[in-house]
Amino acid sequence: MARLSPNLAGIHCFACETAHDPQQLLTVCRACGLPLRVDYNLSSVNLSLRDLQSREPSLWRYRELLPLLPGDEVSLVEGLTPLLQVEANVWVKDESRNPTGSFKARGMALAVSMAKHLGAQALAAPSAGNAAGALAAYGARAGLPVTVAMPVDTPKAFFDECELYGATIHRVQGTIADAGKFLREHGPKDAFDVSTLKEPYRIEGKKTMAFELVEQFDGEIPDVVIYPTGGGTGLVGMWKAFDEMERLGWIPRGRRPRFVSVQSAGCAPVAKAFLEGNDRTEPWPNPHTHAYGLRVPSPIGGFICVRVLRESNGAAVMVTDEDADAATRQLASRTGIDVCPEGGAAWSALQTLRASSVIRDQDRVVVFNTGTGLKYR
Amino acid sequence: MARLSPNLAGIHCFACETAHDPQQLLTVCRACGLPLRVDYNLSSVNLSLRDLQSREPSLWRYRELLPLLPGDEVSLVEGLTPLLQVEANVWVKDESRNPTGSFKARGMALAVSMAKHLGAQALAAPSAGNAAGALAAYGARAGLPVTVAMPVDTPKAFFDECELYGATIHRVQGTIADAGKFLREHGPKDAFDVSTLKEPYRIEGKKTMAFELVEQFDGEIPDVVIYPTGGGTGLVGMWKAFDEMERLGWIPRGRRPRFVSVQSAGCAPVAKAFLEGNDRTEPWPNPHTHAYGLRVPSPIGGFICVRVLRESNGAAVMVTDEDADAATRQLASRTGIDVCPEGGAAWSALQTLRASSVIRDQDRVVVFNTGTGLKYR
Structure with a gap:
């Protein structure tokens, strides 16, 4: 029996709230097929930002807000990535510094830990690239x-790393949606x-990006978070x-950053639904873009x-892609950060939102660089 | 005027002990041309391992043992890399998790910080690959x-990253020695x-690897450190x-790990000098190997x-190279670590030293993975 956190209060559907048993190896909601949410009993958690100061330099420092107890994790020491100031009011959250060079490590650390301890004997997933390497x-x-x-057509480096780690690899015509269908x-x-x-559980790993932002801002909250959105797990997790x-008392009630989803002009289901006033993505x-992480045509969590x-x-x-590439070169050459195409797209979006005054000079902005550019070059 | 650390006691030649002025932009010893050593007045430093616990997760946590004051550093948040246990008594120090994916970031962070604050207007260096990307x-x-x-013949990824960061790049026939001559x-x-x-100052950055080992071992000292040795800055720095x-009282007097230099069969000046009982390398x-970081035919610090x-x-x-490649695949597929050829060589050396009983099962061993394998694949 896996040793689950005593703070774990239950697991419910994001859409219909149906309850599920945390001791089972869970997939999606058995009632409606949509994603599941992990809930915690936070009234019993007494943890301040100051308490965190002397903890391990990884996402496991947020132990009370994660589903399993110490000692059961499958870890390569992920999270607590640098928040690098690059302009007066602009910071880059550099997720390239995770294991396998991307933010996917956070989600996979939690998903693989939980799957192993709940009895999985083997693992599989389709991927636009970075998730496969992390898995x-x-x-x-x-x-x-x-x-x-x-x-x-995923770049060779993504296949090579999976091979190095001993995974079985399938090359599929089409996009990540077709790869999922193939599997x-x-x-x-x-x-x-x-x-x-x-x-x-991938959400539970990804959510730690927001804990880190608040901890790295000394308890304050950035005004804007610019996030390249493919499947959207990070966005859902940070929210x-x-x-x-808020429930822990780390931040004032109702204070949130404005979240900006950055997608590719060649594949933008979330942006389209948002801009057209729809609740669900189509x-x-x-879909086409060489910011491969953004080539997710039908994200299951698009509505969230x-x-x-x-x-x-x-x-x-x-x-x-042209604007993303130019922005990648600009950000990298100014800062020494290893910017991936998705991070370049986010940097480009910042310039667009400044030009249209959606973001003003006094706004404190965090731009996510979701992975290393090395695998794309 | 750069704000140098008040703990800085002076700078002397490693070979002839000639004193040099720390306020100057220094190169090698003006008397004999050999490398310079940065000395600290440690009797005035009151710093315990416990004091470090709540400090920033980077090499700047060892501030009192570095040459410049807070606020003057050029940093991408380097150091405090994971120490991952991979077998009962074996850990991998995973230097791939530094900025630009290698241990070279540590040295360059210090060298560039000091060069900038002592008035340098431009920077240059020859490299086997990773140092260029870091610089x-x-x-x-x-x-x-x-x-x-x-x-x-350095792999394309090393040139590409330098280009991304806006550096001027020269491609030179031969080895790093020829590249240095060209510059x-x-x-x-x-x-x-x-x-x-x-x-x-690159030594001052690299030495932090040893501080981290002792901190990550909770004040204990590993029995053996296996280190891929090209230029050897890390070895010199850790010593x-x-x-x-020892002078700070963090470790008992005279207790040191046994250091193992791993070199390529196609370029092994340090190993040859050591094994033949010579004090100096020839x-x-x-020289030939595709563990490019080990292709350093005439290291200036070889005698150290x-x-x-x-x-x-x-x-x-x-x-x-064949043994290093096989070891790279073995270590990566067993652990999920992104092993570079130099790290693979170190893993191979561990097996050799076990087979000859130089390393015994009860010895606590640290193997250095000096960088990401991504740039070589």
Whole structure:
């Protein structure tokens, strides 16, 4: 039996609130098929930002807000990435500094830890690139076999790292949606599916990005968070984390940053739904971009992303590959940060939102660089 | 005037002890041309390992043992890399988690910080690969122009990252020695030379690896440290750090790990000198290996490396590229660590030393993975 956190209060559907048993290996809501949410009993948690100061330099410092007890984690020491100031009121949260060079490590650390301790014998997921590398690495660390499927035109470095970590790799025509379909039809039947938002724990890893922002801002809250949005787990996770921080008393009630979703002009289902006033995303036809992490045409959690943008008084921006590339070069050459195309898109979005005065000079802005550019070059 | 640490006691030659002025932009000893050593007045430093616990998660936590005061550093948040347990008595110090994916970030953070604050207007260095990327990134962060020279057969990723950070790049026939010669003859005359051990501060950055080992071992000392040795700055730096920790009272007098230098069978000047009982290294003829960081045929600090191996009752191992590659795959697929060829060579050396009982099962061993494998694949 896995040793779950005593603070774990239950697991419920994000959409219909149906309750699920945390002792089971869970996927999506058995009632409606939408993503599940992990809930904590925070009234029993006595933890201040100051308490964190002397803790380990990883996301496991937020132990009371994670689902499992110390000693059971599958870890490569992920999280607590640098927040680098790059202009007067602008910081880059540099997620390239995680294991396997991307923010995907956070989610996979939690998902693989939980899957292993709840009895999974093998793991599988489709990926636009970085999630596959992270899953392959954490599977290797956990001693569990991994199968991944990626679009055939994903850059070579993503396949190479999966191979290095000993994963079984499928190259699939199309996008991550087609890779997911391939795995459902032809993947190993015994492998537990850790696809984005198809199990409850990747969100729990990703939410720690928001804990870190508040800790790194000494308890203050940035005005704007600019986030490249593919599957959207990070956006959903950070919104959840702000709710948890409010209940812990780390931040004042109702104070949130404005969240900005950055998507590619060649694949922008969340931005389109938000800008057109719809609650749900529609599959994006003929998706294309070489910011591969943004090539997610039908995100299962799209409706939650739209909700977050709306509730936070946020925004959405579509960026062309050309603008993203120019912004990548600009940010990297000015700062020494290893910027990926998705991070470049976020930097480009900042300039667009400044030009239209959605972001003003006095706003304190965090731009996410979600991974290393090395795998794309 | 740069704000130097009040603990800075002076700068002396490693070989002839000639004193130099820390307020000057220093290169090598003006008397004998050999590397310079930064000395601290440690009797005035009251700092325990426990004091460090709540400090920033970077090498700047060892502020009292670094040459400049807070606020003057050029930083991308380097150091405090994970120490990952991979077997009962074996840990990997994963230096791939530094900015630009290698241990070179540590040295360049200090060298560029000091060069900038002592008045350098431009920077240059030859490199086997990773040092160039680190210098280009820290130069960008400092706002100083950078020129690098690398052997023409260095993998493309190393050139690409330098280009991204805006450096001027020269591709040179031969090895890092030829690249250095090229820069001396054809490089920019106004650029300060931050070559390995040709200025005093890269050592100061690299020495923090040893502080971290002792801190991460809760004040204990590993029995063996296995270190891939190219220029040898890390080896020299860690030895110096153990001396400083002894004087601070962090470790018992005279307790040191045994240091093992790992070199390539195709370029092993330090290992050869050590194994043949010589005090000085000789230039290695026709050097070749695709563990490019080990292709350093005539390290200026080779004599200090040999001294460290001898004084620590250490060892030296030459590893073929084939054995290093097999070890890279083994370590990565077992652990999820992104192992570079130099790290693979170190893992191979561990197996060799176990087979010959130089390392026993009960010895606590640290193996250095000096960088990410991504740039080599």
